[in-house]
Amino acid sequence: MYLCSSSLMDINILLVFVIILLAVFFFVWGKVRSDIVALSVVVLLIVTGILTPAEGLSGFSNPVVIMIVSLFIVGGGIFQTGLAKMISTRILKLAGKSELKLFVLVMLVTGGIGALISNTGTVALMLPIIMSMASEAKTDVRRYLMPMAFASSLGIFTLISTPPNLIINNMLASGGFKELPFFSFLPIGAITLTIGTLLLWPLSKLLVTGKDKDKSAAKKSKSLNQLASEYQLADNLYRATIGSTSPLLHKPLQELNIPGTYNVSILEIRRVQSRKRFHKTVDMSLAGPSTTLKENDLLYVLGNFDDVIAFTRDNDLTMIDTHKTEMGKNPVSVSQAGGMEFKETGIAEVVLMSGSSLINKRVKESNFRQLYHVNILGLRRKDGYILQDVKDEKMQSGDLLLVQGRWSDIEKLTQETSEWVVAGQPMENALKVPRNHKAPTAAAIMILMVLSMVFNLVPTVVSAMVAALLMIILGCFRNAEAAYKTINWESTFLFAGMFSLGIAMEKSGASTLIADGIVGGLSSYGPLAVMAGIYVATSILTFFISNTATAVLFAPIALQAALAIDVSPYPFLFSVAIAASMCFASPFSTPPNALVISAGRYKFGDYVKVGLPLQIVIGAVMIVVLPLLFPF
Numbered sequence: 001m002y003l004c005s006s007s008l009m010d011i012n013i014l015l016v017f018v019i020i021l022l023a024v025f026f027f028v029w030g031k032v033r034s035d036i037v038a039l040s041v042v043v044l045l046i047v048t049g050i051l052t053p054a055e056g057l058s059g060f061s062n063p064v065v066i067m068i069v070s071l072f073i074v075g076g077g078i079f080q081t082g083l084a085k086m087i088s089t090r091i092l093k094l095a096g097k098s099e100l101k102l103f104v105l106v107m108l109v110t111g112g113i114g115a116l117i118s119n120t121g122t123v124a125l126m127l128p129i130i131m132s133m134a135s136e137a138k139t140d141v142r143r144y145l146m147p148m149a150f151a152s153s154l155g156i157f158t159l160i161s162t163p164p165n166l167i168i169n170n171m172l173a174s175g176g177f178k179e180l181p182f183f184s185f186l187p188i189g190a191i192t193l194t195i196g197t198l199l200l201w202p203l204s205k206l207l208v209t210g211k212d213k214d215k216s217a218a219k220k221s222k223s224l225n226q227l228a229s230e231y232q233l234a235d236n237l238y239r240a241t242i243g244s245t246s247p248l249l250h251k252p253l254q255e256l257n258i259p260g261t262y263n264v265s266i267l268e269i270r271r272v273q274s275r276k277r278f279h280k281t282v283d284m285s286l287a288g289p290s291t292t293l294k295e296n297d298l299l300y301v302l303g304n305f306d307d308v309i310a311f312t313r314d315n316d317l318t319m320i321d322t323h324k325t326e327m328g329k330n331p332v333s334v335s336q337a338g339g340m341e342f343k344e345t346g347i348a349e350v351v352l353m354s355g356s357s358l359i360n361k362r363v364k365e366s367n368f369r370q371l372y373h374v375n376i377l378g379l380r381r382k383d384g385y386i387l388q389d390v391k392d393e394k395m396q397s398g399d400l401l402l403v404q405g406r407w408s409d410i411e412k413l414t415q416e417t418s419e420w421v422v423a424g425q426p427m428e429n430a431l432k433v434p435r436n437h438k439a440p441t442a443a444a445i446m447i448l449m450v451l452s453m454v455f456n457l458v459p460t461v462v463s464a465m466v467a468a469l470l471m472i473i474l475g476c477f478r479n480a481e482a483a484y485k486t487i488n489w490e491s492t493f494l495f496a497g498m499f500s501l502g503i504a505m506e507k508s509g510a511s512t513l514i515a516d517g518i519v520g521g522l523s524s525y526g527p528l529a530v531m532a533g534i535y536v537a538t539s540i541l542t543f544f545i546s547n548t549a550t551a552v553l554f555a556p557i558a559l560q561a562a563l564a565i566d567v568s569p570y571p572f573l574f575s576v577a578i579a580a581s582m583c584f585a586s587p588f589s590t591p592p593n594a595l596v597i598s599a600g601r602y603k604f605g606d607y608v609k610v611g612l613p614l615q616i617v618i619g620a621v622m623i624v625v626l627p628l629l630f631p632f
Contacts, residue, residue: 012050012508019044020501020510020553027545034546035490038497050504059499063461064163064170068495069487070464071160074449075117076486077471079125081442088113088126092133099139100201103147106130107197110148111155115189116446119152119162120488123592124421126152127351127599131423140208145600146610147200149592153547153581154196157189158182159453159460163495164551164580168573169460171555177569182453182460187629188578188622195618203610207602227347231378231402232387237267238308239320242297246316253291259364259391262311264303267375267404268345271297302377304388347377347404348413349423351599354397354591355490356419363401364391372413374405382601398597423599438476445470491548491591498552506556515560527567527632532623534558535575539619542583547590551580567632574626582618584611 019041026037046056059065079085088109095102106126114122130148134141159165159182169180242248248256259265269291293299299317301308312319352358358366363376379386379393380400386393395401400423403410414422449467453460468483477483505511518537522529534554541550554576562569583589587597587607596602 013510013513015048015050016045016501016504016508016510019048019504023501023549024541024545027549033490034549035493035497038494038549040497042497042500045500045504050508051500055503055507056500058503059496062170062496062499063459064166065492065496065499067160067166067461067464068163069492070461070468072118072121072487072492073468073471073483074446074464075121076483077442077468077476078117078446079121079486080482081439081476083439083442083446085125085129086439089129092129095133097138099143102133102139103144103201103204104197106133106144106148107151107154107193107200110151111157111189111193111196114152114155115157115161116450118488120491120591120595121486122152123149123595124353127421127423127596131599142207142600142602143204145596146207146602146606147196147204149590149596150196150200150584150611150614151193152592153583153590154193155189156185156192156578156581158185158450160464161185161189162577162581163491163548164577167548167551168555168558168577171559171573172569175559175569179460181456182450185577188574188625191621191625192578192582192618195621196614199614199617200610203613206609207600207606227349227402230380231385233302233347233377236302236304236387238301238303238305240299240301240308240312240317241320242293242295242299243316243318244295246293246295248293248315248317249295250292253293258311262303262314263307263389263391264301264311265375265377266299267302267377268300269293269297270300345405346407346410347402348410349380349599350401350403350413351421351423351595352395352397352399352401353420354594355488356395356397358395358419359397360394362391363393363395366395368403372405373409374403374413376401377404378402398594400599421595421599438474441474442471442476445474445476488591494546494548495552498549502552502556505553506560511556512560512564515557515564518557519561519564523565527562527565528623528627530561530565531572531575531626534561534572535579535619535623538576538579539582539615542580542589543586545589547580547583550583551576554580568630570630571626571632574630575622578622578626579619582615582622584615586611 022044023037023041026032026040027034042056042059045051046053091109092102092105095105110122110126113125126148127145130144131141134144153162156162156165159169159180165180165185173179253266271294298320301311303311309319311317363379366376368374368376376390378390378401379395380402381396381398401420403413410422413420445467449463452458452463452466457463458466471477472480472483477486502511505514518533519530522533534557538550538554541553555573558572558576559569562572584593585608587593587602587604593607593611
């Protein structure tokens with residue numbers, strides 16, 4: 001009977017290792033969404049009989065998962081009311097034109113905000129602000145974006161800063177140990193952010209060395225004129241007037257299907273409204289689906305020359321020389337920012353998030369014009385531009401879309417934080433703070449939540465749930481649906497699914513086997529060596545899979561290793577949380593790392609040469625410091 005039980009345990013351990021290897025393979029491969037991989041792990045563990053259905057699905061009711069969902073909503077409320085943006089922009093303005101001051105403030109502000117809301121939300125908030133500030137300071141934004149993404153992970157001041165913090169706290173509680181105080185990570189966060197700031201200032205020079213040295217800083221910045229130049233608007237934008245016999249007259253643009261027929265887009269329509277003194281003489285409006293055309297309308301048409309000529313010839317349109325007067329006004333040159341006036345309307349770049357519903361959809365299927373009243377003019381993918389046949393192009397994660405529309409509509413795009421991040425806005429628009437009277441309400445809710453967690457008035461997960469409900473009930477969101485949109489469901493299902501793997505590792509004895517291996521090889525050198533081995537192993541795994549999945553896998557191993565040598569588990573579990581969070585050498589370890597790739601035009605090698613030294617130095621310091629802060 002004993003042999004049968006032992007044999008069954010050995011088979012289960014083997015199956016768990018096979019499932020772990022399969023999960024790691026698909027995480028590294030990256031062709032399958034991480035939440036699908038995690039849910040597949042749950043199914044395999046149940047089907048193979050390693051876990052019961054109740055055990056396999058227990059991750060979905062785990063307090064950590066519920067708390068993470070609640071914190072997404074709390075962070076979304078702070079984001080949507082403009083509170084975080086207001087604070088960050090005001091602080092960053094203190095930097096003036098100084099590159100060093102701007103860099104330090106970027107690190108401190110990002111780290112500070114990242115201590116209270118998700119690091120992904122922090123980077124989504126800071127990205128357009130940093131790009132505009134760099135533009136004002138006439139400096140290369142590449143030097144700031146990657147450090148800013150790292151700072152969102154370096155600022156681990158609180159229990160809710162990163163998912164690995166919550167994971168080890170849950171592991172301690174399930175093992176019968178005392179839970180961590182809210183500010184237990186404060187000294188660690190102070191050390192990591194300080195080291196990060198000191199190291200990244202010189203290391204960040206590697207991101208700009210040899211990059212367009214002969215060009216002015218202003219040309220590197222994302223001004224409106226440069227955006228127009230980068231996407232060749234001046235070379236592809238033409239003006240034409242409508243004649244009295246045009247078949248386009250009095251028909252809505254949606255019915256005409258001009259992009260599908262001629263592969264050109266009408267961006268703006270300028271129409272004489274009145275010739276009376278003091279009246280607005282020319283109406284400049286964005287071309288929308290319901291817009292109808294009238295005689296003598298001036299159309300701004302985007303497309304290649306041959307397509308535009310065919311469009312004008314077939315529809316009784318007259319091309320206008322770019323230097324002729326426009327409706328009695330002074331001469332206008334199309335070479336100036338693509339011929340468009342950036343007053344009521346403007347242009348901006350939009351970075352697609354990895355979890356966006358637009359991924360693998362064609363541009364024409366995005367319905368941007370119908371839903372958001374903006375046009376997609378072009379795409380930037382890595383170092384290349386897609387300017388022709390844009391409507392048929394399938395969008396990919398990290399693509400930058402050049403959109404054009406009214407400033408008010410572009411500003412509304414910033415609310416869809418789970419889909420994309422708006423970047424490349426002009427300074428005056430990026431620094432606009434939504435005039436939402438609910439910002440003080442969001443601030444009060446956030447303060448009350450933190451105080452409740454600090455003084456342990458109720459369980460931490462309850463504090464987060466109450467704060468999330470208050471954000472919705474007290475009107476920090478337009479409605480409950482808006483609140484749900486702020487939740488990163490891919491991350492949530494990843495957390496829930498991977499928890500079942502942690503349970504399987506403990507139940508089957510796999511975590512004990514790995515822990516015994518580490519202990520057997522390093523215990524003769526003392527507990528410090530065992531802890532260092534766990535830290536290094538965790539840190540290496542973050543090169544290949546997400547920090548959350550890494551923390552879930554190594555938390556039970558760290559606990560078992562500490563129990564095996566009869567020492568306190570706290571430094572061991574802290575080493576897992578920190579090693580999992582300090583993952584900078586790969587752009588795919590955390591969403592913040594991946595989010596700045598396109599905006600900063602970074603390559604994989606940039607993360608290695610800047611992030612790897614930082615990861616190694618912090619690792620060496622933490623291995624020494626952790627036993628001092630949390631004795632064995």
